Amino acid sequence: MLKKVLIIEDEKNLASVLYDTLCDEFSVVKAFDGEEGLRKFYETSPDIVLLDINLPKIIGWDICSEIRKISEIPIIIMTARDSDIDEYKGLKLGADDYITKPFNLKILTLKIKKLLKMEGNNSYRFENLLFDCKKGELNINGEIAELTRREIQFLEFMFKNKGLIFSREKLLNEVWGFDFEGDDRVVDTLVRRIRKKLGDYSYLLKTVRGMGYQLDENKN
Structure with missing residues (x-):
């Protein structure tokens, strides 16, 4: 059974690139705004979430916080924000990792695999x-x-x-x-x-x- 990755990203080009990169090794679900992202989280029960911060309707911080109320699945924050304050905030809310755009797709894939193989x-x-x-x-x-x-x-x-x-x-x-x-x-x-x-x-x-x-x- 393939591990399921939920991508919550409003940049459709980036979401498509991520989908194409990951679909050979994972079952991939995409959402383009925060509201859709939360709905698909409940509907699909993913194994890991790739989460943008600057999302329409519901921002990434709130999604991360909401997921953490009911689930311990890994969350990787993906954002163009590169300040220590933002990284600290993401980790404090319960994210497992933080990657700054633009990022190397191979590195992101390794991060996903590492988190999914955690004890x-x-x-x-x-x-x-x-x-x-x-x-x-x-x-x-x-x-x-x-x-x-x-x-x-x-x-x-x-x-x-x-x-x-x-x-x-x-x-x-x-x-x-x-x-x-x-x-x-x-x-x-x-x-x-x-x-x-x-x-x-x-x-x-x-x-x-x-x-x-x-x-x-x-x-x-």
């Missing part, structure tokens, strides 16, 4: 639970739970989007694929199986009535 992105740890996304391995209290390929894909998606609520339809598209023609109740069946394997941590996968499912660390 925090490839594994999820909570108390005595460890899920290694790369190995597809679920370790609970020192014991390894056997997972199917679909269970691994589902857990990776949910752990990387902790706190967000997803409908059955959205989960079908992300885990089974857009061409899946079965009933969306297969999601419920999968969740029941995974909860059983999570054991004492089954409460992490919550059912949100009328909306779908959410991975949430609160026991309530």
Whole structure:
């Protein structure tokens, strides 16, 4: 499954160049203003965001702050502003890196790959639970739970989007694929199986009535 990059950039020529550069190695989504960028963030659940600052409708600072309220995915600030104050502000708001325009596309690509391979992105740890996304391995209290390929894909998606609520339809598209023609109740069946394997941590996968499912660390 290709990692998904969301580009939020109002300079359409630059957005197109970035798309052409990255599309061979990543699944790429583009947005040309802040409002569209936030909407596509919620709709597509990207693995990383490339974020311009001077955007129409909603500026990059506010988008960065909004994303950080609900997600820890990597954010790279792309801007023509080169002052230390702006870089400090971006990092303080939760951005993972900062690159000044004009930039080298190869360097940007390396930054993206480096962030997507960070340990925090490839594994999820909570108390005595460890899920290694790369190995597809679920370790609970020192014991390894056997997972199917679909269970691994589902857990990776949910752990990387902790706190967000997803409908059955959205989960079908992300885990089974857009061409899946079965009933969306297969999601419920999968969740029941995974909860059983999570054991004492089954409460992490919550059912949100009328909306779908959410991975949430609160026991309530």
